[in-house]
Amino acid sequence: MVELGYTLSSEEHPPTDLVEHAARAEETGFDFLSVSDHFHPWIGKQGHSPFAWATLGGVSRAIEDVPVGVGVNCPIMRIHPANVAQAAATVADMLPDGFVLGVGTGELLNEHVVGEHWPEHATRLEMLEEAVEIIRTLWRGGQRSYRGEHFTVQNARLFTLPDEPPPILVSAYGPRAATAAAEFGDGLWTVGPQDVVNTWADAGGEGPRYTQLSVCYAEDEEEAVETAHEWWPNSALPGELAGHLPTPTHFEQACEMVSTEDIRESSILTDPNPAAHVTSIEEAVDAGYDHVYVHQIGPDQASFFEFYGEEVLPAFE
Template sequence: MTEIGYTVSSEEHGPNELVEHAVRAEEVGFEFASISDHFHPWVGQQGNAPFVWSTLGGIAQATDDLPVGVGVNCPIMRIHPVNVAHAAATAATMFEGDFFLGVGTGERLNEHVTGEHWPEHSVRLEMLEEAIEIIRKLWQGGQQSYYGDHFTVENARLFTLPEEPPDIVVSAFGDTAARAAAELGDGFWSVGPQDVIETWEDAGGEGPRYSQMTVCYAEDEEDAIDTAHEWWPNSALTGELNSQLPTPTHFEQACEMVTREDIAEGNIITDPNPETHIENLEGFADAGYDHVYVHQIGPDQESFFQFYEEEVLPEVA
């Protein structure tokens, strides 16, 4: 049975709003939430990028038992893996087991800010493997050291640990990364229905399978298309631009090529008919995903919550 979650979109909302959104998501019946970890928004219009670990503390205190995961953190550049291990252990303790850590090789947009060289994907994948090993070692407790090709850890010990370590769910968008995710992770993470889930399964991948469905709900579809084009034009960018462009300004320049028609014909669901949403959720399930988190684009989250509470969630429960 597929669980339906909600995307706590850090790029579009401030931290207090994000906490309120997580509370509303639990109230209307979403079964989990995913929160993005960004240093920058994709484009300036989105306007936000609060520190995810601070926001998680607020969500943990404001919700009752809503499982929440970071989707996804890049533990290889901007934040050293010892700090990710520390932050995630604290979050898992606060959520009392209802926390999971999504990790991936990141985007230049967020990770280059410390001035370190942005390596090619194969190197970032090596770094991710070491980072996951470090995180798991620290979660075992006791004093730990690690000497790898990319990271060094000396005499580190986490004193605040959850009763059980959280799942580490690895993001993948290509066959090489999918095979690595099968080897390294406790589950699979993607944005949109990725065919590489089959590669992950063939490589022995086991555990929960997460994917995001992006929507822009409004009573009028034309209004929804306008909102999506204004707030999330980056969805129409193809190829490796999302991982390679360094600043929101560069994304804005690239998005000048994105037309309203691109949004209307793209992968954002703008149809206000609940059957369209239900059918697409079922499509994710048919593709092999057992957790689908829904991202509502734009400022109007409350209309979306009411729509899903009344029209969509009861039909997919």
Template sequence: MVSVGYTLSSEEHGPTELVDHARRAEAAGFDFVSISDHFHPWVSAQGESPFVWSTLGAIATATDEIDVGVGVTCPTIRIHPVNVAQAVATVDVMLGDRFTFGVGTGENLNEHVVGARWPEHDVRLEMLGEAMDVMRSLWTGENASHRGEHFTVENAKLFTAPDEQPTTIVSAFGPKTAEWAADHGDGLWCSGPQEEVVEVFEDAGGDGPRYTQLHGCYADSEDEAVDTVYEVWPNGSLPGELAQELPSPRHFEQAASMVERDEVAESATVTDPDPAVWIESFEEAVEAGYDHVYVHQIGPDQEAFFDFFEDELAGELG
């Protein structure tokens, strides 16, 4: 069974809008929503970046049945894992078995703001593993202390604790991290229909849900959609590790100035209003091995996408 999800893009929408979108997604028939956790948007044109844990508290009270995930949080530099553990525990208590917690090694864009050094990926992976150990010990509701290489915890106890360990899914975009995710996480979180990542995860003994995000922009015409993506989400066309390494929206804007409009039109981002193209993109992700596939509607017009989903997509997906 494949779950169909909707992206709550906290880089593009304020907190009250995001709560409204979550409520609307539930009414439209989506199985789950995933909200991003950022301190900055990628580029200034996106315009927002509310604190995800406050927004999640509101979503918990505004919805009744839809599953809710965080895709994904970096619990290592900008926020100490003790604080993330408390935030996750509170949201888990509010949402119960509707909540899924995604974690990753983060982006310099968000993590540099506290003035800490941005370490190389292997070190960030070590930090993530240690942070997950800290959080899981706190989620037991027992007293916890920890003196590790990267974090210290002294005599901490969560009095608002979850009944069970929250489902913690690890983000991976390459084979090395996918193998690590199989050892440390309760599932896999990715972007796009990356089949190799799923294969490595499963070959390494990985089990549990496999999430991936698809990007698109539904509009009256493909030209209009491409224009919107080119203006609002040019970062999606940047290559390699830039998304993890660039430190500010200004730097992303400088890099994105090299992106041509034709590159957006030819990218994996869906801009064709034909429902068959959206369905094909979704099916490609399912065939690659993902069982939780969620769609990011780029741009301000979310209501048009909800109508499109209800009228053209809902009956064909899942």
């Protein structure tokens, strides 16, 4: 059985709007929420990037009993894993109906801001494994120290802890990360209809499997394509560019090569037919995912909520 979620897109909306969207998503009938955790938006047009952990404090007061996940945090450079452990423990304590911590190896766009060297992916995976170990260690309570190859924690104790530690899902976009996620994660977190879920499962992965679908709903498909091209052209960038460009300005320069035709051919769903959205979710489920969350691109969230509440979500009740 699939759980359907809604993306709180930190790159496109101010924090108070994200809190309102969270309440509206629960009211509409979504099963869970996911919030992105970035220091920068992808491009300047998106216009926002509030601190996700502060936003979650507001969200916790605006919702009743819908679970929330961070998708995903990078606990290896910009934020030390001990601080992530404290932030996640606090939020989990405020969200007794469910919290999930998604973690990954990050993008240069967000992590370079502290001036540290940006390691290759294999090294970042090693750092991520250490970070997850630190977070779990601190969640066990008591005074803890840790000395690893990449991180040190000295005499740290978390005094505010949830009754149960939340699951830690590991993000993966390729086979090496999928295998690592199976080794030390409590589940898998990814974006789009990727087949990494099969690699993860073959490597012994167990737990929930999250994936995001990006859509741009408008009554007219041409309007949806134009909106997606204006607000989220970065999704159509080829290869591994998204992981290695350092600033929104660089993304804007790269996105000059993205046309509206590229958006039509991308994974962004712009068809206003409800059947297309139902089919897209069903395809993700058939691929092996049991949690599918939907990102509505652009300013118009109200029409999206109405459309999904009336035309899409009822198909999965």
